[in-house]
Amino acid sequence: MNKRTMTLNLTEREMQVLDELCVRKGLNKTAVMRQALRLYQAVDSRLEAGDKLVIESDKTKEKSELVVL
Amino acid sequence: MSDSTSVVYLRNSESGALVEAELHDSILQRHLDDQLSKWKPLTTEHAEEHGHWDWQAKWAFFAPQLSYQSFALECNGRTQGLMIVNTIKRCRIQQQANKHLVYVEYLEAAPWNRRPIPGETQYKGVGQVMIAAAIQLSIDEGNHGRIGLHSLPQANTFYRDKCGMTDLGPDASYQNLRYFEMTEAKATAFMQ
Secondary structure (H helix, E strand, C coil), X not given: CCCCCCCCCCCHHHHHHHHHHHHHHCCCHHHXXXXXXXXXXXXXXXXXXXXXXXXXXXXXXXXXXXXXX | CCCCEEEEEEEECCCCCEEEEEEECCCCHHHHHHHHHHHHHHHHHCXXXXXXXXXXXXHHHHCCXXXXXXXXXXXXXXEEEEEEEECCCECCCHHHCCCECEEEEEEXXXXXXXXXXXXXXXXXXXXXXXXXXXXXXXXXXXXXXXXXXXXXXXXXHHHHHHCCCEEEEECCCCCCCEEEEXXXXXXXXXXX
């Protein structure tokens, strides 16, 4: 699979969150950003199709809609 | 759609000889055409569990989405196996819970590789090659070989006994199909 390179400018806080996610998920920065892009596209395509993104609590089974702009 | 290929090996059932095959990291139109014209009539005829799978429709849905990647296996000028995987799902086994894995959405071997069909060369190893491809993708993605899937009943033994995946039992949220997951250690063992 061909790959292309880009430079990404992040704030200090964004970089800190990226670092934290890398540690928590055991992934490098590229892998986390690629996952984020895939997830963004997956969610966006469902919302564009008129679906809602709902989060369900595993304990209470309470559902709440996640508002995504 | 970009496509690159790797050389892999299947075993000719009749002669026992290893034969070169090509693993494509994307399903191409000719693979879908093969499935429709050569697989489908045989699958439908035998009323197999996955006989209703429409690979053309699946591919039309999955191809534009970054979360999914596909593989096709060719040998002797024929499509021998197809697979679609999802790269944004997470693990369920306690020791690796919530870590990312490669989830096998669909995996199918050509009908002549599942049972002898007169006039068709049968190859063994399609399932193993495809599972190895999913594990390798998982490694490339930084997921250390972790993969997961829901198995059709006919394939439970293959995933549990031949692949060494952990059987987490029937999943009520997924048509009661059994969910299997591979740990990093089992993935390493499978690839050796």
